[in-house]
Amino acid sequence: MRKNVSLLVTVLVLLSVALTACAPATTAPSGGQQPAATTAPAQGGETQPAAGGKLEMFSWWTAGGEADGLNAMYEIYKKEHPGVEIVNATVAGGAGTNAKAVLSTRLTGGDPPDSFQLHAGLEVEKYEPEKYLQALNDLYASEGWDKAFPADLITLLKYKDSFWGVPVNIHRSNVLWYNKQVLADNNIEPPKTWDEFFAAAETLKGKGIVPLVIGTKEGWEAGHTFETVLAGVLGADAYNGLWTGATQWTDPKVTEALETLKKVMSYANTDYSALTWSDAAQYLVDGKGAMHIMGDWTDGWFTSKGYKDYGWAPVPGTQGTFVALSDSFAAAKGAKNQENLENWLKVAGSKAGQEAFNPKKGSICARTDCDPALFNEYLKSAMQDWSKDAIVPSVAHGAAAIEKWATVYKDILTTFATNGDVAAAQTSLQQACVDAGVCK
Amino acid sequence: MRQVSRDRLVSILLIIPSVILIGVFVYGFIGFTGYASMTKWASLTPDFTFVGFQNYAKLFTIDRFLISMRNTVNFTVLFLAACLILGLVLALLLDQKVKGEAVFRSIFLFPMAISFIVTGVVWRWLLNPGTMQTGSSGVNLLFEKLGLPFLRSKWFTDPTVIYIRPETAVGQFLNNIGLGWITTPYIGFSVAVISLVIAATWQMSGYTMAMYLAGLRAVPDELREAARVDGANEFQILRHILLPLLRPITLSAVIILGHISLKIFDLVVSMTGPGPAFATDVPAFFMWDTTFRGNNFAQGAAIAIILLIMVAVLVVPYLRYTNRQEAEL
Amino acid sequence: MSATATTRPQAAARKRPPLRPQRVLVYVALIAAAALFLLPVYLLIVTGMKSFAEVSLATMWNLPSGIHFDSFQKAWFGQESAGIRGLNSNFLNSILLAIPATIGSAFLGSINGYVLSKWKFPGADLLFTLMLFGMFIPYQSILIPLVQALQRMGLYGSLPGLIFVHIVYGIPITTLIFRNYYAAIPTELIEASKIDGASLLGIYRHILVPISMPAFVVVAIWQFTSVWNDFLFGVIVTSRPNVQPITVALNNMAGSYIVEWNVQMAGSILAALPTLLVYILLGRYFMRGLLAGSLKG
Known part of the structure; x- marks a missing residue:
């Protein structure tokens, strides 16, 4: 045995040597986030205010177009402020749910990143902005942002009469993506109503094609699909009312929306619970599925896969309605690099910053003055819709409701997608609204 | 004798750091969690307004909590049964003086050395069902290749819950005799849990195998020989001699595996997530979601305390029993 | 044993x-x-x-x-352009985590085991049982204050913080193994040394430590394996990817849609390799650890 012990020790030592030899090659570019280094930059920032120190930006954009877009914005920042080291702190997985958990502990632990990603809208409530975030009203005034961003967005951004984040983009949640070839092969037009949708779905099902691909693995996707159905069945005004208490969740239209979703799920791939949205979208790319209801980040994902043969339309019933969400960058109170942070937010809100970020991210600018020529076909169409459609907030992505309510909403829909119990889901949805203090 | 009393002092000093650490980090923290579970703390800033058992009462109205409790019970019962039976069978087989025993033993035991995360990632792909439309994958594909397509299953994506429906004859009968309350999905069986059980059994049954094997080896051959001379067959020997002797081992295996399975978290995170309609959700996962994602600390604390109570019910009597047994020695 | x-x-x-x-x-x-x-x-x-x-x-x-070795390469080094974070630095983190955590809790366990078996004071058995309970608790029941405490101590989010956590929650099992091991050592041996004037620490250093090697190996293997394989503490305590142990990184890798399953498989092998190696080379001690974990000495 003793021989074995020493053999093991040798192996371990060799392994560690091999490791340390290999490690720097890849850790260097992204590994600037040494845990011990967080105390150092503060001093660096004080001694050479304009060009030095660090900037820590926290997000869950680890890959694909999102990461590319963020990097493009970093490039602009670096050009304007050379000498500042950007610490790109990212936490992958779960559409940001993992990242949000980490962020909460960092905020309360007095170790906040300088800036972090935040959905514009009521999600900000979760971070107790008056305690943990910086109000950005002065910056809005000095940069003229209150005019650069459209009025609907300004309304969404204001919480307790202050701005807490700089919006960098707009995404649309109610898009129906389809495989052009598959629809053409079966003589199907992109459906405009749910009746057309179900007729098309019946045809496709007969051909052995999955009519609607969906993945609900991460727990928000069923809620996402339902918000687009809700917006269509209720219309923009009544949909908005759901989040303010003007529309009750006991409304018969909500029943109709639930019935619709139930029927939609009967045309979905049976393995939806094992898939993420992009796993599901892969079925569409492979021609095994025909349609997919998902936000317009799908456009960027298709592009990254080199897939071109896709079309898009508003989700049935939502023509003229734009269910929107927006990513914004917030500033933490007690940020260690205040000046670098302010400069960063200025870049994020600027025309140049947004024009660099959005074509790569696959979203449209939050600003109204971006050059359409920089964007692809889909995004051009989204820009047009954004300027003329009724704008309503997404609940699955933090805009419409406080996070606690949104979470319960998503949980109810995840259960409903599977068990199809309309009455139970509707009761729970109303209860969730009551618990949130919105419904009576 | 000054030496002895000084040594006594040193011995206390030596153990004090550990006692303090355990006192604070185990008992103190449990106390804090218990206290937090009775407050209104549901956001980043703690709010220690006392609300009594309100959070607990609320929990029992939340669908997801009741489902996760059901799943844990499903999982624990099946997992224990599978590990005990498989472990015993493997141990009995290995006890037949087989060639290559060490090799077999290693094969059955090596999954123990692996993290639940690795197990989860691997079994997720093994039990990934694929779809009827897109073709099978994992073991389903293997079943097809082996000409056994009827064995295909939806594994952890199966949302089916088996329970006594109130509208059936049995359900109505139960209702009539005042047992209508058991005719809900919360008192049922979630089929998707089977996938978790398979993965967990793969990992842990080697442990029961090793324990039983050690137990079997401790049974003197004379005992079996004597029984054989008395005309007992092998099954009777197992039933009347070996199993009773192995009972203490079964007991400790139930405790060890039982507390692991009540706490199961890593495997769920890496293999299935909460599943369709939370078919594979467990309280440990729900607690994590509630607390660290939802910032609802009070409610998360309440779930944690309920978990702790479940584990304590299993473990405390055992600890007391072993403690007393040692005192008698 | x-x-x-x-x-x-x-x-x-x-x-x-x-x-x-x-x-x-x-x-x-x-x-x-x-x-x-x-x-x-x-x-x-x-x-x-x-x-x-x-x-x-x-x-x-x-x-x-x-x-x-395409998949291994991708899992190990990652692919910056595709946003895949390689596991190499996390592998190193796990080593830097598991070794000190193992040594620390083995040391504490050995001292506790010695005192609780050979220098029993009134209530020592009760104390031992209370300590032992710490190894069964669902860690969810201490996570909330743990995060707060680590933040106050300035250890939150760091590798030293995680090491500390593993040492503390490793005390029950290591104490158990050592206590049972030392209990089997004849008390006469200790008594004789006492009469010869050896002190408590002297007996520990000159008599117990030299014969404790097997127990240390068992404890080391057990602790190394469980620290290496831990996920819950890792995911709660270390918030940044570059500090995370390999189990957390592997789970994140598997959870992000951009990583192909073959890369996940390769990553799994990498994450399992060290403990498997320990198991293959020191299987017998591994077994002892397992069986010691079942309380019966």
Whole structure:
């Protein structure tokens, strides 16, 4: 045995040597986030205010177009402020749910990143902005942002009469993506109503094609699909009312929306619970599925896969309605690099910053003055819709409701997608609204 | 004798750091969690307004909590049964003086050395069902290749819950005799849990195998020989001699595996997530979601305390029993 | 440590009975069971060896055309352009985590075990039982204050913080193993030394430590394995990817849609390798750790 012990020790030592030899090659570019280094930059920032120190930006954009877009914005920042080291702190997985958990502990632990990603809208409530975030009203005034961003967005951004984040983009949640070839092969037009949708779905099902691909693995996707159905069945005004208490969740239209979703799920791939949205979208790319209801980040994902043969339309019933969400960058109170942070937010809100970020991210600018020529076909169409459609907030992505309510909403829909119990889901949805203090 | 009393002092000093650490980090923290579970703390800033058992009462109205409790019970019962039976069978087989025993033993035991995360990632792909439309994958594909397509299953994506429906004859009968309350999905069986059980059994049954094997080896051959001379067959020997002797081992295996399975978290995170309609959700996962994602600390604390109570019910009597047994020695 | 005699020397010496149909059945059953246990291993290795071109769900059971290390390379080094974070730095983190955490809790456990077995004071058994309970608790029940406490101590989010946590929650099991080991050492030995004037620490250093090697190895293996394999503490305590242990990184890798499953498989192998190595080389001690974990000394 003793021989074995020493053999093991040798192996371990060799392994560690091999490791340390290999490690720097890849850790260097992204590994600037040494845990011990967080105390150092503060001093660096004080001694050479304009060009030095660090900037820590926290997000869950680890890959694909999102990461590319963020990097493009970093490039602009670096050009304007050379000498500042950007610490790109990212936490992958779960559409940001993992990242949000980490962020909460960092905020309360007095170790906040300088800036972090935040959905514009009521999600900000979760971070107790008056305690943990910086109000950005002065910056809005000095940069003229209150005019650069459209009025609907300004309304969404204001919480307790202050701005807490700089919006960098707009995404649309109610898009129906389809495989052009598959629809053409079966003589199907992109459906405009749910009746057309179900007729098309019946045809496709007969051909052995999955009519609607969906993945609900991460727990928000069923809620996402339902918000687009809700917006269509209720219309923009009544949909908005759901989040303010003007529309009750006991409304018969909500029943109709639930019935619709139930029927939609009967045309979905049976393995939806094992898939993420992009796993599901892969079925569409492979021609095994025909349609997919998902936000317009799908456009960027298709592009990254080199897939071109896709079309898009508003989700049935939502023509003229734009269910929107927006990513914004917030500033933490007690940020260690205040000046670098302010400069960063200025870049994020600027025309140049947004024009660099959005074509790569696959979203449209939050600003109204971006050059359409920089964007692809889909995004051009989204820009047009954004300027003329009724704008309503997404609940699955933090805009419409406080996070606690949104979470319960998503949980109810995840259960409903599977068990199809309309009455139970509707009761729970109303209860969730009551618990949130919105419904009576 | 000054030496002895000084040594006594040193011995206390030596153990004090550990006692303090355990006192604070185990008992103190449990106390804090218990206290937090009775407050209104549901956001980043703690709010220690006392609300009594309100959070607990609320929990029992939340669908997801009741489902996760059901799943844990499903999982624990099946997992224990599978590990005990498989472990015993493997141990009995290995006890037949087989060639290559060490090799077999290693094969059955090596999954123990692996993290639940690795197990989860691997079994997720093994039990990934694929779809009827897109073709099978994992073991389903293997079943097809082996000409056994009827064995295909939806594994952890199966949302089916088996329970006594109130509208059936049995359900109505139960209702009539005042047992209508058991005719809900919360008192049922979630089929998707089977996938978790398979993965967990793969990992842990080697442990029961090793324990039983050690137990079997401790049974003197004379005992079996004597029984054989008395005309007992092998099954009777197992039933009347070996199993009773192995009972203490079964007991400790139930405790060890039982507390692991009540706490199961890593495997769920890496293999299935909460599943369709939370078919594979467990309280440990729900607690994590509630607390660290939802910032609802009070409610998360309440779930944690309920978990702790479940584990304590299993473990405390055992600890007391072993403690007393040692005192008698 | 009496229950560890899984391979009694006599067992090997006993004559094997002749091959009868019944024994054929025994072998068939064992081989079938072994095949089932090895099924995931087959898939892991086969997938890990495939080139990217060969990887597809439809051919997942097929043998690879040759030996490729594409997947391992991607899992280990990552791919900056695709946003895949390599596991190499996390592997190193796990080593930097597991070794000190193992040494620390083994040291504390050995001292506790010594005092609780050879210097029993009134209530020592009760204290021991109370300590032992710490190894059964669901850690969820201490996570909330743990995060707060670590933040106050300035250890939150760092590797030292995680090491500290593993040392603290490793105390119960290491104490158990050492206590049971020392309990088997004849008290006369200690008594005789006392009469010779040896002090408590002297006895520990000169008598117990030299004969404790097997217990240290058992504890080291047990702790190393459980620290390496831990996920919950890792995911709660270390918030930044560059500090995270490999289990957390592997789970994140598997959870992000951009990473192909073959890379996940390769990552799994990498994450499992060290503990498997320990198991293969020190299997017997590993067994003892397992059985010691079941309380019965």
